[in-house]
Amino acid sequence: ETGVTQTPRHLVMGMTNKKSLKCEQHLGHNAMYWYKQSAKKPLELMFVYSLEERVENNSVPSRFSPECPNSSHLFLHLHTLQPEDSALYLCASSQDHGTASYGYTFGSGTRLTVV
């Protein structure tokens, strides 16, 4: 396995369910991210982890709860979601090389439908 792997690829859940999205990166990167991609909206940054510590929570509702147990794994725990939370959830990772920014490597995403 190489790159960034996300599971499941598709998820349908009811508004009262609890589920988790999983992301694993095999690149040796030291930062990981969750983004939300909805139709007709820019990709929205949700959470940022640097060296397993959360460094940004971008005003995300508490029904989304991230977890980063180590530098290779990232989870997004979901509970009591709303239909408007239906979207493609993308995980990404990046590697710090000093004082400059670098781009991300994205996974293929989890297509979430809330019914």
Add this chain to the structure above:
Amino acid sequence: QQQVKQSPQSLIVQKGGIPIINCAYENTAFDYFPWYQQFPGKGPALLIAIRPDVSEKKEGRFTISFNKSAKQFSLHIMDSQPGDSATYFCAASKRMAGTASKLTFGTGTRLQVTL
């Protein structure tokens, strides 16, 4: 507010044409400007990127032109092919706490290359 503005929203060109996608940004703290290509059902993939001390970068058929004073940058695709049909996102990145960088995305351009 939309920190990275992208246009056009959609673009149709004939095979062999040169589609041009434009982006503008506000924040002078951005230090890295990548372009991502996304096919249906996949996550965005890094296509080409530039730093603000360079005015042009070419990789294969893809060229970024960068105008620091105008805070604008654009993607040109030479000799476009039907396989280039995808959604293209510009982005701008700045450093965050720790090892992370924050990517802010444009709204995307859906490109269709016809035969």
